[in-house]
């Protein structure tokens with residue numbers, strides 16, 4: 001396990017590389033610690049699961065945009081899925097070749113599209129007819145051809161938190177079959193400025209029921225058939241990201257089994273849909289490999305509740321406040337048998353500033369350090385400087 005005790009001390013990393021009690025000895029401020037080797041291992045396993053299928057992994061930069069991850073992806077031969085000009089520039093700066101970059105998102109600006117088209121990226125996933133019109137205009141102004149795919153909304157009600165479900169018809173993401181066909185006509189009428197690569201999907205994040213992916217793929221088949229009937233053969237089929245992890249345990253066995261089911265669903269569902277299958281995984285690659293370390297400032301016992309007040313909070317890890325996410329929280333040194341039921345809260349002047357509510361922890365004292373598990377994805381990348389607290393530092397186990 002990536003995060004586990006030896007005796008009363010918590011170790012982190014593959015081969016239990018770092019004794020956290022020693023690591024925090026001279027630490028004052030909260031910090032993210034990542035094991036880059038675990039990230040690479042996950043990437044390689046993902047790759048291996050689809051070895052017999054022409055495919056490309058485009059790491060979803062939004063999950064964690066630290067250059068170390070992007071450089072490693074580039075070294076491993078992977079690509080990037082970006083959702084802003086900033087992410088696009090970061091991916092290129094980190095050595096991801098433009099022909100391995102996909103650009104998703106509903107609100108791409110003129111400037112972002114100029115950067116994407118001028119850089120010659122692999123494909124822009126179009127999310128509205130208006131966007132396609134804008135792409136054609138920008139491509140013409142640059143005298144360059146853009147490659148596009150149409151992000152289809154397959155109307156799947158994925159079982160995940162409502163804020164991270166994206167594939168139902170009432171969501172702002174993607175376009176329905178009729179709009180895809182309208183886009184196809186528009187694109188085929190402007191062959192000098194756009195080339196259509198294929199279709200893309202992304203139905204949401206932290207999805208554990210692989211049936212949701214199967215349904216999305218099933219719902220997409222008639223669309224691809226209709227496109228074919230129009231004489232268009234998709235070169236790429238982008239299945240998006242979204243495969244989740246089990247935050248409730250550090251044991252990855254269940255997850256690996258579920259991943260095997262996911263691979264099977266994709267393999268069957270995407271069969272024959274295009275020449276190349278594209279993936280946009282974020283969380284599955286990077287969530288496990290990071291922890292957030294925070295120190296207990298006070299233990300505040302009230303007649304109603306006990307609060308463990310730490311020097312990190314929703315400004316560094318917003319997932320508990322925003323998505324009611326539950327991250328395991330483990331003391332760096334486990335002391336004694338006695339436990340306490342407490343809320344782990346941060347220093348911000350917001351009642352939503354909590355990392356966990358009503359959890360059982362070994363008894364803690366001021367100055368103790370805690371490790372918040374599985375904080376590699378949507379953690380630092382969603383952090384803020386709210387209340388003018390600085391961003392936490394980030395450190396890596398590299399080899």
Ligand SMILES: Cc1ncc(COP(=O)(O)O)c(C=O)c1O
Nearest residue numbers: 060104205241242280281282283
């Ligand atoms: C378009 C797109 N692709 C990929 C991802 C990555 O999703 P995940 O980190 O759940 O794999 C997201 C995130 O929701 C996304 O919006």
